[in-house]
Amino acid sequence: MGMIGALVLAVCVSPAIAAPPKQKNLILATTTSTQDTGLLDVLIPLFEKRTGYFVKTIAVGSGQAMAMGQKGEADVLLVHSQEAEKKFIAEGYGISRRLVMHNDYIIVGPPGDPAGIRGTKTAAGAFKKIAAANAIFMSRGDNSGTHAKERAIWKNAGINPEGQKWYQQTGLGMGHTLAVSAEKKTYTLTDRGTYLALKKNLGLDILVEGDAILLNIYHVIEVNPARWPKVNAAGAKAFSDFMVSRQVQGIIKKFGVDKYGSPLFFPDAGKKEEKLGK
Amino acid sequence: MEIIVEGIRQAFYLLFTLDPEVLGITLLSLEVSGTATLISLLIGISVGTAVALTRFPGRQLVVSMINTGMGLPPVVVGLFVTIFLWRNGPLGDLEILYTPTAIVIAQAIIATPIVTGITLAAMQHLPKNLRLQILALGATRLQMIWILVKEAKLPLLAAVMAGFGSVISEVGASIMVGGNIKGYTRVLTTATVMETGKGNFDIAIALGVILFILCFMINAVLTQIQQKERPR
Numbered sequence: 001m002g003m004i005g006a007l008v009l010a011v012c013v014s015p016a017i018a019a020p021p022k023q024k025n026l027i028l029a030t031t032t033s034t035q036d037t038g039l040l041d042v043l044i045p046l047f048e049k050r051t052g053y054f055v056k057t058i059a060v061g062s063g064q065a066m067a068m069g070q071k072g073e074a075d076v077l078l079v080h081s082q083e084a085e086k087k088f089i090a091e092g093y094g095i096s097r098r099l100v101m102h103n104d105y106i107i108v109g110p111p112g113d114p115a116g117i118r119g120t121k122t123a124a125g126a127f128k129k130i131a132a133a134n135a136i137f138m139s140r141g142d143n144s145g146t147h148a149k150e151r152a153i154w155k156n157a158g159i160n161p162e163g164q165k166w167y168q169q170t171g172l173g174m175g176h177t178l179a180v181s182a183e184k185k186t187y188t189l190t191d192r193g194t195y196l197a198l199k200k201n202l203g204l205d206i207l208v209e210g211d212a213i214l215l216n217i218y219h220v221i222e223v224n225p226a227r228w229p230k231v232n233a234a235g236a237k238a239f240s241d242f243m244v245s246r247q248v249q250g251i252i253k254k255f256g257v258d259k260y261g262s263p264l265f266f267p268d269a270g271k272k273e274e275k276l277g278k
Numbered sequence: 279m280e281i282i283v284e285g286i287r288q289a290f291y292l293l294f295t296l297d298p299e300v301l302g303i304t305l306l307s308l309e310v311s312g313t314a315t316l317i318s319l320l321i322g323i324s325v326g327t328a329v330a331l332t333r334f335p336g337r338q339l340v341v342s343m344i345n346t347g348m349g350l351p352p353v354v355v356g357l358f359v360t361i362f363l364w365r366n367g368p369l370g371d372l373e374i375l376y377t378p379t380a381i382v383i384a385q386a387i388i389a390t391p392i393v394t395g396i397t398l399a400a401m402q403h404l405p406k407n408l409r410l411q412i413l414a415l416g417a418t419r420l421q422m423i424w425i426l427v428k429e430a431k432l433p434l435l436a437a438v439m440a441g442f443g444s445v446i447s448e449v450g451a452s453i454m455v456g457g458n459i460k461g462y463t464r465v466l467t468t469a470t471v472m473e474t475g476k477g478n479f480d481i482a483i484a485l486g487v488i489l490f491i492l493c494f495m496i497n498a499v500l501t502q503i504q505q506k507e508r509p510r
Contacts, residue, residue, distance in 0.1 A: 035472070036476050041460065057460070072365060072366050172475075175475030175476050175477055176475050178477070179477065197476065197477065
C-alpha cells in the first residue's frame with residue numbers, strides 16, 4: 001500500500017506527471033447495473049492485465065453514458081438502451097455496436113401485491129393494474145436504460161404516469177432505487193441482475209417476468225474517433241473485442257452462479273439481436 | 279438495528295485485518311483531502327489575512343463573497359470542475375479528469391473559502407491596538423503578520439478542522455471529478471455511496487465508521503495542539 005500511497009501522492013503533488021502515457025487511459029462509460037452486480041470487478045482487472053490499458057470505469061445511467069460518448073468524453077460504452085443506442089449510431093457518434101449479453105427486466109413489488117399484478121402475462125397489463133389501483137410505482141427517473149424501458153412499457157399500456165400521485169421518481173441508480181422501493185413497499189422495474197445481487201436485503205418479490213418486452217440487452221459501442229480526435233480508438237476497439245471474446249463470454253455465463261444460484265447475465269456475442277429470448 | 283452493529287463489527291474487522299482495499303481507500307481519502315486542505319490553508323490564510331488587514335473599495339463585497347463561498351455546494355463545484363477538465367473542455371489537455379488530482383482541485387475549491395472566512399473573522403477579532411504595538415516595537419510588516427497569525431492560532435486551527443472536515447466528508451464533487459474508480463480515485467465517501475447502491479449496507483456502514491474514526495483522530499490531534507497553550 002505504501003507504494004500506491006507514494007504514487008498517489010506523486011500524482012497529487014505534480015500535475016505534470018498526473019496523466020500516464022496519452023493513450024493508456026481508457027474511459028469506459030457504463031450503466032450502474034454492470035457495477036452494482038460486481039461483473040466489472042471481475043472483467044476490468046483481466047482486461048487491464050492482458051492489454052496494459054488503464055480503464056477508468058464511470059458507472060452512470062445509460063443515458064448519461066451516451067451523453068458522455070456524444071461529447072467525446074468517453075472512449076467506449078457498455079450500455080442497454082436499444083432505441084437511444086440506435087440513434088447514437090445513426091447520428092455518427094459511435095462506430096461499432098456489438099451485442100455482448102442480455103438478462104431480463106422484472107417487475108418487483110411487495111409480497112402483499114396490493115394491485116394484484118402477480119402472474120400477469122404482459123408488462124403493460126401489469127402497469128395498467130398498478131395505475132388503476134393507484135399503487136405507488138417507483139421509477140428511476142434518470143434517463144437510464146431501465147428508465148427508457150419503463151417508459152416504453154407505459155407507452156404500450158397507453159398511460160402517461162408523469163405527474164400522477166402514485167408515480168414517484170428517485171433519480172438514482174438501480175441499487176438505490178430498489179432500496180427505496182423496498183423501504184416504501186412499492187412496485188418498480190429492475191434488471192434481474194441487480195435484483196438478484198441485492199435480494200438478501202430487499203423483501204421484494206418478482207411479480208411479473210417473461211414478457212418479450214422485458215428483454216434487457218447490453219451492447220458495447222466504440223465512440224467515433226473521427227468526431228472526437230482525443231478518443232482512444234485503439235483502446236476502445238481492444239475493449240470491444242475483449243467483451244465479445246470467447247473467454248469473457250464464458251466468464252459472463254458463469255458469473256453469479258455460485259453466489260445467487262443462477263447466472264445474472266447470458267452471453268450473446270455473435271448472435272442476432274432479433275433472435276434473443278425466443 | 280443489527281445491521282449497524284454488524285457494520286461496526288465489520289469496520290473493526292477490516293481495520294484490524296488491514297484489508298488492502300479498504301486501507302488503500304482510507305489512505306487515498308487522507309492524502310487527497312489532506313493535500314486539498316493544505317492548498318486551502320496556503321490560499322485561505324493569505325487571502326483572509328490580507329483582506330482582514332487592509333481597506334480597499336469593494337471590500338464589503340469581497341467579504342460577502344467569501345462568506346457565501348463558505349457554503350459552496352460541493353456538487354456544483356464538482357460540476358464546474360468536470361466541465362473545465364473535460365478532454366474537450368478548456369483545461370482538457372491536462373488530462374486530469376478522473377484522477378486524484380482532479381479531486382484535490384475540487385476539494386481545495388470547496389475548502390478555501392471556509393479557511394479564508396474563518397481566518398478573516400479571526401484576524402478582525404484581534405484587538406486593533408495590537409498591530410500598532412507590534413509595529414511600534416520595531417517589527418517589519420511581515421514580522422507583524424507572523425505574530426498576528428500566531429496570536430490567532432486558536433481560531434486558525436479551527437479553520438483547519440473546518441476545512442478538512444468539509445472535504446473529507448464530501449461526496450458530490452469527488453464522485454463527479456474522480457469517477458469512483460477502483461484502486462485509483464475511490465475514496466471513503468464515494469465507496470460508501472457505491473456499497474449502499476450494491477445493497478452491501480454492512481460494508482457501507484463499516485466505511486462510514488472508518489471515516490468517522492479517521493476524522494476523530496485527526497481532530498483529536500489538532501485539538502491537542504490547539505488547546506495545549508491557551509493564550510491568556
